[in-house]
């Protein structure tokens with residue numbers, strides 16, 4: 001019963017088979033491999049973005065930090081939600097790679113902010129003059145760190161506000177596949193058609209061994225991204241093994257299938273928890289993460305049965321009255337089975 005993170009899942013056999021296939025003979029290094037041509041063509045087709053430039057890196061933090069460094073000057077600020085991964089879980093990488101930029105934190109429910117919150121922050125920055133950091137970039141996470149999703153209309157509102165202030169928009173799409181299958185639109189509608197300029201297109205949390213694609217819908221930062229990737233030590237020499245994973249992910253809609261499995265498991269888990277006494281949800285279950293509370297006794301049983309998950313917030317304790325509700329984050333992945341969900345529910349009952 002592994003619900004700690006989608007990062008804990010194994011790699012689908014299709015991806016391992018693709019790696020074995022790619023492991024034959026020799027291939028040009030540093031992204032010049034033939035498989036990267038397939039990846040580039042596939043992403044341009046699936047995102048309806050023939051001019052986009054695409055680069056692979058091995059972590060989501062690298063995808064986010066290198067992208068934001070291209071969009072925000074050292075004296076700038078990156079507007080993000082206060083619970084954004086770039087704020088809470090990247091050890092200052094965006095600020096570091098941007099040469100000292102700051103993050104301006106926005107509020108809103110379910111780790112989402114809206115155009116009004118962004119407009120207020122932009123207005124403050126504009127009034128501060130030379131004494132404060134300057135407007136730099138906006139980043140939003142889809143699906144969010146609270147398991148919610150942004151719709152194309154919400155993204156378009158944010159992007160219209162950002163672009164009116166000449167500020168580019170980045171999307172942290174570590175769980176983009178989960179957001180896409182939840183919203184049910186096209187990849188283009190959930191990105192560039194809504195005003196997103198750069199996407200960190202996640203693969204790792206949705207099954208890959210370690211590959212994220214950075215999609216620059218406007219190629220003007222392409223060469224700068226290449227330089228920053230190399231300078232940051234994130235350009236793989238044996239690049240074919242990144243390309244092989246991403247190519248398999250994109251083939252025959254595998255990425256959507258994997259995300260659908262994860263979201264379906266989360267929906268079943270969320271529904272099942274709510275049938276039990278003393279339970280509630282902290283956030284709506286819209287993708288592959290469930291944020292729920294249930295009586296402490298249920299946590300004790302789950303933990304002694306070996307279930308892996310985080311109490312959420314993490315500073316809660318299992319010491320205390322049995323019937324008191326304690327909240328947790330449960331993350332489902334492509335490999336979470338109906339049996340995993342069933343046995344977890346049986347354990348906390």
Ligand SMILES: Cc1ncc(COP(=O)(O)O)c(C=O)c1O
Nearest residue numbers: 007059060061062085141172174
């Ligand atoms: C929303 C989000 N963005 C980015 C990342 C960063 O990914 P990585 O841990 O591969 O750096 C994660 C973590 O897995 C994440 O949950």
Ligand SMILES: C[C@H](O)[C@H](N)C(=O)O
Nearest residue numbers: 004005006007085089
């Ligand atoms: C929090 C941790 O960094 C990871 N992104 C996760 O969601 O599990």
